[in-house]
Structures are given as structure tokens and as C-alpha cells.
Amino acid sequence: MGKSYLGELEQMVLLAVLRLGEEAFAVAVMGELDREAGRKVSRGSLYKTLDRLREKGLVRWRTEDGTPERGGKPRRLFTVTPAGIEALRESREVLLNLWDGVLGTLGGEER
């Protein structure tokens, strides 16, 4: 089986979960993506992506008991697994390698 790469949304979701730390609930992840990446993700796609990441073993979740604001419904707190962090690191390296030497062509500036 070949190596599986992370999709763009998968990367973003993983990063958002990492950034949020102990606050990585679905609603917060969506807010983080909107705020930090300017990306409006539909709830359906987000849940779908999180499910897929879990199937790949890149995130896991535990449920917490709900607050009155949630009508007593539980909520899921997501964390990135070591495999997830490894996948992110690989993605980053692959991208950085590919970006190498391209900035001039695009007219961007080296930072």
C-alpha cells in the first residue's frame, strides 16, 4: 500500500486541533478555521473529515458530559495522535521541498 498524503482540509483540521489544545471541540475547530485560515467549512464536511482522520488513526477523541447550553448533550474533545503529528511533519517537509526555489517564479519574497 502506497503512502497516503494528507488532504488540504485534513491538514488544516489537524493544525486547528493542535492549536486549540484542551479546547479542541468541533465548534471551536470550525471557528478556528474560519478565524485563522479564512475557511468556512460546512459542518457536514468537518464531521466527515474528523471521522476520516480517526479512521486513519491521526486523531482520537474522548467525550465529556454536556453543559446546560448544549441541552446536556456530550461533547467530543479531539487530540492529535503521535501518528497525526508525524503525518503533519511529513506533509510539511514534502511541501517545503516542493516550494524550494519556486518563490522567485511566483514573485513572492523570501522571509
Added chain:
Amino acid sequence: MRRRTGEAVPPRMAERLLEWAAPRGRTGQSVVGDAREEFSAHLRSGSAVPPSLWYWLHVLPIVVHGIFLGLGASPGALPRVLGGAVRDGRLALRTLSRSPGASSAVIATLALGIAGSTVAFSIVNAALLVPPSYAEPDELVGIYRFRTDVPRGFPDAFVASQSYSVPPITFRDWQDEARSFEAMGAFEGVTYSYSTPDGPVRLAGVNATSGAFRAFGVDAELGRTLLPEEDEIGGPRVAVLGAGFWERVLSSDPGILGKALPLNGVPHVVVGVMPSGFSFPYAGVDVWAPLPDDRRGWPTRSGGFLQTVGRLADGVTMEEAQEEMTTLHARLAAEHGGERDSTARLYSWRELQVAGSRPGILLLLSAAGLVLLISCANIANLLLVRALERDRELAIRTALGAGRRRIAAQLISEALVLALLGGGVAVIAAAAILVPLVSTLPFALPNAAGVGIDPTVLTFALLVSCAAGLATGLAPAWRTWRSRTGSLLRDAGSEGTRSRAQSVFAVGEVALAFVLLSGALLSLKSFLDVTSADPGFETEDRLAMRVELPRGDRDDGAAVALFYNELTDRLAARPGVSAAGSASQMPYSGGVSFPPASVETRDGEEATNLHNSSVTAGYFDAAGIGLVRGRPLTPEDRAGTLPVAVVNETLARAFWPDEDPLGRRLRLDLPGDSVWRTVVGVVEDVRYGFGWTPFPEFYTTIAQRPLWYQTVLVHSTDDSGATAQAMREAVWSSSTSIPVEVTTWDGLIRRSSGFTSARFASRAMAVLATLAALLAVVGVYGVVAFTVRRRRHEFGVRVALGGSQPGILLSVLTRGLRLASAGILIGLVVVLATGRFLDPTLFRSGTRDPATLTVVALLLMVTGLAASALPAFRATRIDPVRALNSE
């Protein structure tokens, strides 16, 4: 959606749907919880999107994901389902483009139905669903005084429906003592004259106390609203301007604050400009100002003129406030005589705003919904026929391995594609006709400016289109689903099921058309009933003009009387004018007033309320109100002579039955006007509004009861416009600061709300019913024509065997008639069962009128016959040789 505890509860049905679509267990529960949490956040954000709508829009995409992609299902589900949908859609488009004519007809029919519903819904949305511009609308209430007794001579229903205004003393007692309110204010509608370079204009004004603005809780856009110290007698003369007036007349002058505007000739310092969209007590007010001193200082508890609005204090419910006001008002009544026989009642302010237009709007919505249903039935029928004709194509696809599920999905996809195309056309059409349509609506629509195609309306149109698509695609899909594999290819299904399904649709269409047609005829009949009721006065060749003297000229009674007497005398002397007069209260021109009064009867004085109009001597002639007994009012009834009155027949009958009213006395019980007046004449009753019955009324002369506002009425056969011009000039010759507008009396009546809403109902119903009838004809025609085509072979054999042409003709016509009769019967049952739920003001003559229902039934019978005539004729012309060969 919000309860006082602060707990946010989303729409129950939407949440159930989400729970159903989400995976089982705690994972699914957490998805529902997330939605709850976001719903609370949405509520806190104070967004303009209605919370329940927001929740639905939020939940639906998750549900769609849940159903089609399977939240937590295997990753392969997505491409499979999506791919299927895309393939179906493409195939549907290809199939439909193969028969562009039929497809366009279907799209047009659906567009008709969807456009009608979309237009009706956008009106409902703006008027009834969009929250008003002020905060916490549920806390804002109107406080009204109602009579608990019925004064002699008045129709019960009329009294029950009329609140009467509150005097300032009563209002202040309410304001000081009631604990249930955070703020309470009183106001009175007035007009102000204001001079522009183009001549004087009349402004819509409201004199209000500062509490009214606090109750609404809306801040000024510029400057401020009224202050409590401006409520006091002798307070400064200030004005708050409406955004419309400020923009239109003052060119949005940003330096307007602090400037003095002459209103009624008196300078008022502008202290604020309200935001546009601020609607108190109705939209389009130009100026708000404190009550003038003479109104604030009104000395008695009788003769009220204020309306009251209040905002409930935190945590106080409507019921608690009502209880307090009932007790409070009863105590005031016991302490002071003036409050006898009245009670204070609370109404939700928002409800008051929409109550008047609700029946009309809902009628429109339901009629449009029926037309949509009929067009769906029509299309379902058409698609069913097409599916039958495509049996072979579908059978081949089945044989090549397509499952029943796929074929059913394809048929539904085709219907959905058609419906969505129809919906697109409908939205464009709705956007085009919406604005002109709203301007012709008879009722003052709350938030008329907000009517338009917004996201809510678009969502509605989308949902309606999808529903229409499903509704029309289901019948053919169901049929395919049920047929056994292979049977499609072998034969064309059983004749029985096919025509049964079609007949059900046709019968349904006729039934719906019956409902709409009877609605249309019944509302037309009500309209004719009201319009043909004798108003008691002549309306032809009458010109009317409202004149209000400037404030400075109002107090000198002799001068007021002289002004109006001279004005009407001068107009009466003009060539072509046969009579001219004026009256303080004129039928159909708006307000009625029932000041407290006393009448001398056989048993002594009786305190009551009477309608009173102060008139010039020429008024009865000008209005064509006939004298029944005694003499009319004359120019000789002057300020110094015996105070006299002329009463109407209802008053005479109510207070002096079987007695001679002449020589009897009555008086007003108003501060400064309580002189006994002797009855010198009796005149015919007049009706003051549409569908109203006459009430007890007396007339006084303007010389003996000078009122500064009058409506001048001129009977003129000259229609060149010269008389109208002369009327304007006659007023301006004495003062150029008085705004005047001349209309015909017919015009006044046609603008009155009762007339326009009755006319609107009958017109709207007529248009929709015609559409319904046309669609029903098409439906019946379609079924009968199809039957004839299917029975070609049989007819061919009959002709070949020497069957008579009339026999064939009859058998086809009978088919059409049978469909029509079944539809009529069902429609009749529906009308009889639902009629009593319809609004009585729009259907005055009741909904069980046998004559009307018979006419509708006959009409639809004839329609059914006409629809089957062409196919029947075709059936007789079948060439037996060709018919037999083609099989």
C-alpha cells in the same frame, strides 16, 4: 424560541431530524449538542436572521451529509452517492432536452405555481415573520380602554370592536400607579402644516409623551428623542423628525439639530432625527412633538384623545400586567365617576400591527398554495403519461441491468430538475412582479418596504421547488418501482392502474378548482353586497377637500365659523356648482368621534356617547342627505340664537321611540361645551365606513360649535377641473399656509380600507381561480385525450363493426363528465367543511351560499365537457384501418 430562563431551545422538529440523521450513540449526541451550542451563540449575537430559520439552515446540510454520505460510514460512500446524483441529473437534463416543447410547458406550469407561492410567502415573510425594528417586541403592549356597556342605539359588534381614547388625567394615573411597566407613553395622531417652496404641505405628526420613546427603546439616529421635562405644561416646543421627512424635504441637512421649524406656524426646535424604519405608531410619521399645553391640561376624565403604549417590566408577563391594569382601572372608576363602564385591555403591540392585514395575507397565501397544488397535480399527470410512453426505453434499461431503484431515482431526478428550473424561472418572475404588486395591496402592510426576495424567501422557493419535484416525480417512480422486472417490456402495464392514478389527479384538480372558484365568487358576492348597501348620501359629482386652520387661527370661534361659511358660500355661488358645504366628520374620510353627551328622554337625562359633526348650512344639500322631519340647519342658526341640533333617524328611534323628536333636547358633555341644544330636524342615516351600520348621530352648526377642521364638500357637474382649482384658490386666498388636497368623494370611498380589502380579496381570488380553472381544464383534457389515444384500437374496432359515432362521442364525453362530477363533489365537501374557518370580513355573506356553489358546479361541469369535446371529436374521426394496423 427564547424562554425567560435564558435557555436556548431550537425548533423541535429540526433537532429531531438531526438526531435521526446523526450516528447513534455519544458521537451522534455530540453533533446535536454542537448544534445547540452554536444556536445559543447565534441567539447571543443578535443577528437579523430569525433563530429558527438559522437553525434549520444550519441543520439541513448536516442531515444531508448524514443521509447520503453516512456520517462515520465507509469513505467510499461519498463518491458513490455523489456520482449517482450527478449522473442522474445529467441524464435527466439530456432526456428533457430531447422534448424541449413539453419540458418548457412543464417548467412554465410549475413556475406559475411556485412564483405565486413565492410572492405570497415574501409578503408573509416581511409582514408577519421579520422581527420589528424595536427590541424585545413581545414586551411592547398597547393599552386600550373599552366600553363594557353598549350605549343606546349602537350596534353591539361596533362597540365591541372600537376602543376609545384615554384623557391625559387617566393616562397619568395609569403611568404613576401601574407597577408592571418599565415605561409607558401616550400619543395622539395630528397633522402639521409646513411651508415649502412648492407651497404648504401637510405632515403626518404624532404628539407624544417621552415615555412612548422609552417604551419603544429606539434611539435617535441624530440628536435625541423627547425628554421627561418636555412632557410638562409650559415645556419647550421641540420636534423629533422622521427619517423620510428629513431626507425628502430637508435634503438630509446634517446641521438640522437646534434649528427651529415652523410647524402650524409655530417654531419648533429640532432635537433629533429618528432612524429610517422606525415605525411608531405607524410607518411614515414626519414629526413627533410633545403634546401641546391645551391637550396636556385637558381638565376632565371624559372626552379622551390619547392612545397608550407600554413596555412590560422585566419578568412581568402579559397576564400579570393585564390583571394589574384591570384592578387599577376598576379602582380609578370607583374613585372618579368618569371611568364608569369601561375597562383597560392590553394587546401585544406587534399583534395590533399585523392583525389588520393577516386575513388578507393568509387568504393570498392559501389561494396561491392551492394553485401550486393544482399545477403539481397537472405536472404529475403529465409525467405519468410520459413515463408510460417511455415504458419501452425503461424496460430496455432494466433488461440491461439497471435496478428498479436506479430507474425510480432517474424519474425523480427528472422531476426535480424540471421543478428546480421552474423554481428558477419563478424566482425571477416573482422578483419582477413583487414591487408593483405590493404597491397595490389594500391593507397597510407592516414592513412593506421589507418585502423582497431575501435568503429566507429563496430558501422557501427552493424547498417548494424540491417538494413540487418530489410530488410530481413520485407517481411515475412509484409505478416503476412496483412493476415486476420484465413486465415493462412485455406489456404496457395494466390499463386499470394507469388510468386510475391519472383520474385521481384530474379529480383532485377539479376539486381544488372548485374550492378556489367558490372562494372567488363568494368574495365577489360579499364585495357587491357591501358596495351596493345604500350609504345614505350621494357620491357622484362630489369633490371633497380637507381644510385645517393654522393653530393661531383656531381659538377665535366666530372667525372660524366665518371662514368656513364664507368659503362654502363662495364655492356655492360658482357656475356649475349646485351645492357646497362642510362638515367636521365626513363619511369615509377617516375618523369617527363619539364625545360624551346627554339626551333628555321621557325618564330624564341619559348619559351616553353620540357621534357629532359640526357642519355649515349647505352640507345636507351638498351630501344629498335627505330631511325626514322638521327643518335643516340654516345660516340663521348663529352664535347668539337658540342652540339647535339636527339628529339622524337612528338617534330619534333609539331615544324617543313613538315620540316626536322635535323640541327634545340633547347636549355634549365636554369642557367648555355643555349647552343644551334643541332638536329642530331629523335627517336620513348615513354610513361612516364600509359595512358599518349607522349609529346615533347629531349635527350642530359650525356657528354654534366652531371646529377648526372641516372637510369641504362641493356638488359640481363641471368636470373640467376648474371647480377643484377654485376650491384650492378659495382657501389660499385667505391663507397660503394651509395645505389642501382635492379628491372626489368616490375616490375617498375607494381608498377606504373596507372597500379596498374587499375589492382586493375578490380580485386576487378571481385571478387565482381563473388560473386554477384553466389548469383544471388542461388536466381533464390530458386525461381524456390520453384515454382516447389508448383506446384507438377499441374505437377503431367499434367503427369497423358499424358502431355509431354518437355512441363513441357519448362514451368519451361521459368520461370527462365523470371526472368533473367527482371533483365537484369532493370540492363541495371541502368548501362546506372548511368554510367557517374563513375570515368573516372577507366573506360577509357566508360560505354556504347554495346559489354560488351551484353556479360554480355548473361552470366546472361545462368546463369538463369542453375539455373532453376535442378528444371526443377525435375519437369519432378514427380511421379503423389505420387504428387496427398500428397495433
